[in-house]
Amino acid sequence: MERQWYFNTVTEQPELGMISPASHRMGPYKTKEDALDAWKIVQERNLEWEEQDREWKRWSSDGQAGASSRG
Structure with missing residues (x-):
């Protein structure tokens, strides 16, 4: 491997490898360059997740959650 x-x-x-304690490391990454961009990658992922959360909350606040088509 x-x-x-x-x-x-x-x-x-x-x-390169799991040298530090888990509480001190992020990863794994395929390349050294990706590891150096760890904070940038985290920030980008957080922005994506925040947008997904907004969409989810918007959907559930529209009264669609649990709604039935039967009247």
């Missing part, structure tokens, strides 16, 4: 890259959130350095 090929070793993967991780980003150490304490040292803010990429690491």
